[in-house]
Amino acid sequence: MASVPKIKTYHFLPCKYGSELLLDIGRIESLKNYVLDQTLHQLSFYEIIFITEGSGALTLNENKMSILPQTIIFTSPGQVRRWDIQESVKGYTLFFEKDFLHLFFSDELFLYRFQYFHQYSHPPSMQAGEAPFRKCLNLLHETEQEIGQIQNDSSHLIRSLLYQLLILLNRYYAEVYEVERDTYVHAGFYRFRSLLEKRFLQDQTVEAYTGMLNISPGFLNKICRQFSGWSAQQMIHQKLISEIKKELHQNKSVKEICYEFGFSDPSNFNRFFKKLTHMTPFQYRKSIK
Incomplete structure (x- = not known):
């Protein structure tokens, strides 16, 4: 029986520059064994990729995205991906641990407030216009320069640059996909997304989450549809399928x-999987060999 390709995991190196820094930036063309890895792999941290040259595709959780100049790609921890490069790719990759922002803002939901991370119903990438893309590159250049001459207070300056970048990207993403861009409304939705990432194995019903959130099932469904286009149960099912x-x-x-x-x-498991994917677990495993 042919073996199934295993998933390699990349972890963040916090002390690359001596003292701990939970963010790094690199040029894609100089990180070929990491960024352009054509084997199946996942990251344990957040990453944003900015393509300046080249073409090809990146499959992220089976969502195949075209790579072109001015493409921006968002990877959340645990998502499975694979590169398929046609022409030599250049650009930037910005990656960071959640604690780089969480500890500073004292907000466990901070990264769930941005539409492009932990995304369920919209693509984890976008094609930016020339002016927005250039504005992002300017912030990346500043970050790269600061890391190149790192000082004791550099983490504060770098964090402020990252914060600007994340907010701008949220605005651009909201415009491209016509979604809500306000990051400080309906905290129940962000809390649900956060809980779902942590508790999908133990809790698989809407009622379990509404109990933890102290809101009604009707209200949770309303805000889920408003911000993701899916019901709460659909979000739970998609998370389960992704992890399975x-x-x-x-x-x-x-x-x-x-x-x-x-x-x-197993029969219930097979029915559930086939209903959402139109194939059995065995057929899916056979398709990825």
């Missing part, structure tokens, strides 16, 4: 995965 697919890349039996995700028996 990752497990199907490992050397685990379907039966083992079935019970790990709380299904009563």
Whole structure:
């Protein structure tokens, strides 16, 4: 039986510059063994990629995105991806640990407030206009220069540059996909997204989350549809399918995965998977060999 390709995981190197810095920036063309890795892999941190030259595709959680100049790609921790490069790609990659911002802003939901991270219903990439893309590159150049001559207070300046960049990207993303850009309304939606990332194995019903959030199922569905286009249950199901697919890349039996995700028996597990993907777990695993 042919083996299933395993998923490689890249972890952040916090002390690359001596003292701890939970953010880094690099030129794509100089990071070929990492950025342009054509094997299946995932990151344990956040990354934003800015393409200045080249073409090809990047598959992220099975969502295949075209790569062109002025493409911006957003990767959240745990998403599975694979590069398929046609022409030599150049640009920037900006990557950081959540604590680089969480600890400073004392806000556990901070990164869930941006539309492009932990995205369910819209693409995790966008094609930026020339002026917006140039504005982003200017902030990246400033960040690159500061890291190149790093000082004791550099983390504060770098954090402020990242904050500007994230806000600008949220505005641009909202314009491209016509979604809500206000990052400080309906905190219940952001809390739900955060809880879902942590508790999808234990809690798979809308009622479980509304109990933790102390809101009604109707209100949760309303804000989920407003901000994602999906109901709360659809978001739960999509999260489960995404995680199940990752497990199907490992050397685990379907039966083992079935019970790990709380299904009563393999037949229920197979029906659930096929309903959302139009193939059985066995067929999916066969398709990725």
